[in-house]
Amino acid sequence: MSLNINMNKLITICALGIMAAGLGCKQSGGTTVVAKKDSLPAGDTVMSCTSNLPSRFAAKASTDSITASGNSSYAGMVKVPGGDFLMGAADKAGRPDEYPQHAVHVDGFYMDATEVTNGMFSQFVKATGYVTTAERTPDWSELKKQLPPGTPKPADSLLVAASLVFTPPAHPVQLNDVSQWWQWVKGANWKHPQGPGSNIKGKDNFPVVQVSWDDAMAYAKWAGKRLPTEAEWEWAARAGLTNQPFTWGSEPVEKGQPKANIWQGHFPDYNTVTDGYARVAPVQSFAANAYGLYDMAGNVWEWCSDWYRSDYYAQINAKKLINPAGPAASYDPEEPTVPKRVVRGGSFLCHASYCASYRVSARMKTSPDTGLEHTGFRCVKK
Secondary structure: OOOOOOHHHHHHHHHHOOOOOOOOOOOOOOOOOEOOOOOOOOOOOOOOOOOOOOOOOOOOOOOOOOOOOOOOOOOOEEEEOOEEEEEOOOOOOOOHHHOOOEEEEEOOEEEEOOOOEHHHHHHHHHHHOOOOHHHOOOOHHHHHHHOOOOOOOOOOOOOOOEEEEEOOOOOOOOOOOHHHOEEEEEOOEOOEOOOOOOOOOOOOOOEOOOOOHHHHHHHHHHHOOEOOOHHHHHHHHHOOOOOOOEOOEOOOOOOOOOOOEOOOEEOOOEEOOOOOOOOOOOOOOOOOOOOOOOOOOEOOEEEEEEEOEOOHHHHOOOOOEEOOOOOOOEEOOOOOOOOOEEEEOOOOOOOOOOOOOOOOOOOEEEOOOOOEOOEEOOOEEO
16 A cells, blocks of 8 residues: 555545555644654554554643543453563564563463453443543644645545445455455444444444554553553463463364354455454453453453564663553654554454464554554553
8 A cells, every 4th residue: 555645635635544644643632652663663554453553633632531330340350470481473473573472471470351341431421421432523723733724624524434344245355455444434443443334332242343453542541440550461461371372262163162262264355253243242252261251252352551673672772671551652654653562361353364463472563543443452450
């Protein structure tokens, strides 16, 4: 996909679902940080099912008005013991950003047993009046700060609250063009995951989706928790297993009983729904791992606190990292102007022929102001 786009056509192209050159995603509530290329070799890119996603229009957000609920309960959480492990891929199935393996120590913590659900998020919204990124009308005064001087204001019909919805094609398509299955839908948000014609009635026990990193951070602050670091997330997913590719061990995901909500069949046009779910599944629909954590593989991607940098593992020079919090800045060679946060765990769209990100070491990245139909989160606390 070419990034040499005429800026005069920027708004139209964004509305069609194509990433525009130079339109970085401004991190709300803080300073956007994008690292320079530094030591990355030419052509060092990472195949990603979240790469080159359409960039949403800037919508100013802040968690300044969010206060902790005062509820310090550990209800719904499980204790994850501390320990040492080798982080990263142990076999040849990983992508370049999963190497090399490196020693990490993580202190013990508590983690939500499931992804944050619609019911849980509804309580947060009711208590705070919070409005998610996808529900906010884009702010032209913020958007124009990211565009070349003199860029004309787009039509008001394009500056609307919207989010990204999975829209499967009716026939096989090339897998290098995500616009074939992602569509920018007006009115799509956490209450209407697939647009105005959808809703979450009767789905309190489904993971909340269409939430940005900013939204997840706001919820965590209110709940008296935080998002997990990438190291904490992988340690918890491994659940005491050493150098195993999956949270359940080494048995291929296709064998035996369904182990996770993923894509079966031919991606992205034909899903056999062997696991029983074409899209998001209710939490606890599949067996928990050895720590009692559900859906650490598949179902929905989960936000982590870390910035994403494709060569982060390669730059580590310590014998062992102690509670690492990730790189100081973001850098994605596929979209160098767009800061990214780490997402982990894969989703209902993961397939062996495409990203296979239900593996415990698989890393992906998304701009923090982007909501997607297959992205949610869970929280941790000490």
